[in-house]
Amino acid sequence: GAGVSQSPSNKVTEKGKDVELRCDPISGHTALYWYRQSLGQGLEFLIYFQGNSAPDKSGLPSDRFSAERTGGSVSTLTIQRTQQEDSAVYLCASSWGLDPDTQYFGPGTRLTVL
Amino acid sequence: SQKIEQNSEALNIQEGKTATLTCNYTNYSPAYLQWYRQDPGRGPVFLLLIRENEKEKRKERLKVTFDTTLKQSLFHITASQPADSATYLCALGNYGGSQGNLIFGKGTKLSVKP
Numbered sequence: 151g152a153g154v155s156q157s158p159s160n161k162v163t164e165k166g167k168d169v170e171l172r173c174d175p176i177s178g179h180t181a182l183y184w185y186r187q188s189l190g191q192g193l194e195f196l197i198y199f200q201g202n203s204a205p206d207k208s209g210l211p212s213d214r215f216s217a218e219r220t221g222g223s224v225s226t227l228t229i230q231r232t233q234q235e236d237s238a239v240y241l242c243a244s245s246w247g248l249d250p251d252t253q254y255f256g257p258g259t260r261l262t263v264l
Numbered sequence: 265s266q267k268i269e270q271n272s273e274a275l276n277i278q279e280g281k282t283a284t285l286t287c288n289y290t291n292y293s294p295a296y297l298q299w300y301r302q303d304p305g306r307g308p309v310f311l312l313l314i315r316e317n318e319k320e321k322r323k324e325r326l327k328v329t330f331d332t333t334l335k336q337s338l339f340h341i342t343a344s345q346p347a348d349s350a351t352y353l354c355a356l357g358n359y360g361g362s363q364g365n366l367i368f369g370k371g372t373k374l375s376v377k378p
């Protein structure tokens with residue numbers, strides 16, 4: 151079946167512009183995660199959605215970052231007034247919401263802020 | 265604060281040898297630990313899960329150990345092949361935790377030379 155998909159695969163933007171990154175999770179998965187991976191760094195947790203519960207936003211680095219998940223499926227990560235330090239690969243993952251759980255990752259969106 | 269260390273950023277071995285990757289953690293008591301593989305330009309892919317009450321798990325040429333006293337997990341690939349070359353991530357989790365239940369290490373890049 152289809153895996154997690156993300157779009158765009160690459161995004162180049164100018165400093166100060168807003169960007170939207172999209173994630174289509176595996177159908178039926180109740181949990182959805184956003185991570186950021188910078189060169190040579192590990193996965194940095196950003197935000198976690200589980201069913202209808204309030205999202206865990208504890209990993210968002212600043213108020214320029216926000217995310218929403220519509221209809222319990224597709225999610226959009228928005229970065230406002232982008233900065234050069236926002237350049238990274240943004241990974242989305244989804245899971246069944248079990249405990250313990252296996253996360254299924256998308257291919258990521260490579261964001262470059264000039 | 266919680267800290268995960270993977271033994272080295274890079275590990276180079278000869279084809280046919282056993283690769284051993286290490287994941288150490290501090291200030292954390294995980295209920296389970298997972299290993300993921302990440303290829304360049306792709307998202308991580310789940311390999312194995314081991315719970316705190318399990319000493320060892322095997323899957324084909326892969327073996328994982330989990331020592332809660334040493335706060336360490338070892339990940340072995342026997343009869344390594346060039347196709348095993350990738351970055352391997354360990355991730356720690358607890359039941360009922362937030363942040364998607366997983367905290368990821370930075371990974372170890374394994375290169376298997378023919």
